[in-house]
Amino acid sequence: MNTEQSTSTDEKASPISSLELWLYGVLFGWPLAVALYGNIFGFDQNAGVWYPIGSSLLGLLLAIIALRNYTLARHFLRCLVAVLLISVLLAGGFYHNATLASDGSLWRTMVHTYHMYDNVQPPVSRQTVISNLLDSVTHFLHHPDQDWRVLIPMISDHIMCYARMAAPYHTLLLLMTPRFLAMPIYYGLVLLGALYVVLPSRAWKWVRGGIAKTRLMLRRH
Numbered sequence: 001m002n003t004e005q006s007t008s009t010d011e012k013a014s015p016i017s018s019l020e021l022w023l024y025g026v027l028f029g030w031p032l033a034v035a036l037y038g039n040i041f042g043f044d045q046n047a048g049v050w051y052p053i054g055s056s057l058l059g060l061l062l063a064i065i066a067l068r069n070y071t072l073a074r075h076f077l078r079c080l081v082a083v084l085l086i087s088v089l090l091a092g093g094f095y096h097n098a099t100l101a102s103d104g105s106l107w108r109t110m111v112h113t114y115h116m117y118d119n120v121q122p123p124v125s126r127q128t129v130i131s132n133l134l135d136s137v138t139h140f141l142h143h144p145d146q147d148w149r150v151l152i153p154m155i156s157d158h159i160m161c162y163a164r165m166a167a168p169y170h171t172l173l174l175l176m177t178p179r180f181l182a183m184p185i186y187y188g189l190v191l192l193g194a195l196y197v198v199l200p201s202r203a204w205k206w207v208r209g210g211i212a213k214t215r216l217m218l219r220r221h
Helices: 002-013 018-041 047-068 070-091 093-102 106-118 126-138 153-176 179-198 201-220
Strands: none
Touching (some): 018 070, 047 070, 047 126, 070 153, 070 179, 093 153, 093 179, 106 153
């Protein structure tokens, strides 16, 4: 009992490590850096490709660093999951892709989108085609006139930046997933992400302990 209390107290009172400060700076500084670059140099055709790809690679890098240094960066990892979860839900691309995957049309829709922009007149560059395709799997708006970005334009670019960090990965996951599992995977990942953010660390320790005990019992039988 005392051990559990002391562990809980240590988790609550543990200071932010220098690694976490660096990770927070990169996470929240990335959208500002992109906006500053756009204001100074403007976004050309190449930027439309490297920006979403760079965002996704940066998100993956931050997640890997936080996981490999979980003891020092567990608070940041929870913040990263919260930021990505909220951004993906607001952007709507994950849900839209899951609905397409559930009826087996996600890949066909992506191919159609690619050829639609590739064959447009007057012709556009291949970079623009790829950029539009990446945008199509990142966000989806059923009613553009009710776009939430109109209500909060000050942070819309930041949210879309974070949504781009996760878009390639959830799209790839849905492309590899059987159609009957697309929606369960969507709701399951959203639920697990929300629980990871909301539940305290000790709750996950209890879950891991319960799983370990269950496995031990199954092996004995």
